[in-house]
Amino acid sequence: MDNPFEEFWEQSSLHSRNISDYGRRMSAYDADTKELRVSYPERANSHKKPKTPLSKITAKRASSRAFSNTFLTARDLLSLMSHLSVLTDDLEHRTYPSAGATYSVETFVLRFDDHSVNYYDAEKNGLLPIGQHSYEQTDLERVLSISHSGSASALVIFVGLPDRVIGKYSERGYRFMLLEAGAMMQQLALAIAQDKNLAGCAIGGILDTEFLTLLGLGDRNPKLLTGYLVGRKGA
Numbered sequence: 001m002d003n004p005f006e007e008f009w010e011q012s013s014l015h016s017r018n019i020s021d022y023g024r025r026m027s028a029y030d031a032d033t034k035e036l037r038v039s040y041p042e043r044a045n046s047h048k049k050p051k052t053p054l055s056k057i058t059a060k061r062a063s064s065r066a067f068s069n070t071f072l073t074a075r076d077l078l079s080l081m082s083h084l085s086v087l088t089d090d091l092e093h094r095t096y097p098s099a100g101a102t103y104s105v106e107t108f109v110l111r112f113d114d115h116s117v118n119y120y121d122a123e124k125n126g127l128l129p130i131g132q133h134s135y136e137q138t139d140l141e142r143v144l145s146i147s148h149s150g151s152a153s154a155l156v157i158f159v160g161l162p163d164r165v166i167g168k169y170s171e172r173g174y175r176f177m178l179l180e181a182g183a184m185m186q187q188l189a190l191a192i193a194q195d196k197n198l199a200g201c202a203i204g205g206i207l208d209t210e211f212l213t214l215l216g217l218g219d220r221n222p223k224l225l226t227g228y229l230v231g232r233k234g235a
């Protein structure tokens with residue numbers, strides 16, 4: 001393989017053959033020794049944080065894996081997804097920035113109530129059904145490496161299409177694609193934070209290839225970036 005990005009992608013992919021190594025590695029990790037800030041000889045002076053509309057929402061942001069047993073309605077789900085939509089009717093201007101307005105990250109939604117696989121159409125703020133999946137709540141630990149309680153309503157999947165962005169920026173574009181997905185994830189996290197009925201969590205340990213096959217992206221060289229499990233907040 002002569003493309004270092006493809007090599008990196010291959011090496012960092014999770015599939016049924018290496019998922020147990022991934023789990024073992026996480027269990028063996030000693031979190032007590034992790035560095036959480038850079039220690040210079042002095043500390044910064046502390047300043048009072050202003051209360052702003054954004055800070056009030058951000059204060060409620062948290063990863064939650066506890067869902068109720070009631071599914072979100074399609075309408076609730078679309079209200080949440082609307083935070084990833086276009087602003088006005090312009091596909092080149094959305095709720096999050098994108099390098100060169102290339103929008104190299106697409107979003108898919110797997111619902112657990114009707115088992116539909118949907119493409120999120122950011123222009124329409126609509127879910128387009130493109131197929132069916134067979135995952136049940138009991139499968140999620142195996143395919144997402146996550147323990148949750150109650151019933152998650154949907155799995156949002158962010159998929160990168162690097163060709164869209166490297167055409168303009170060459171190799172540097174790969175970075176931009178990943179950064180764009182991060183901005184989208186935060187949009188979702190804040191949208192969940194501002195609604196007391198919602199819960200959700202980013203899913204880094206998703207089985208890449210297993211989900212990609214459901215999305216019908218053909219030869220676009222899709223890269224599964226991350227998942228986000230969402231649902232109604234549980235106890």
Ligand SMILES: Cc1cc2nc3c(=O)[nH]c(=O)nc-3n(C[C@H](O)[C@H](O)[C@H](O)COP(=O)(O)O)c2cc1C
Nearest residue numbers: 061062063064144145146201202203204205206226
């Ligand atoms: C890229 C990314 C991947 C993550 N993957 C997982 C995951 O696979 N399983 C999980 O339970 N939490 C996952 N999380 C959530 C983190 O564990 C969580 O953000 C962190 O513990 C801080 O907690 P907080 O978000 O509640 O502040 C992920 C977060 C990010 C940003």
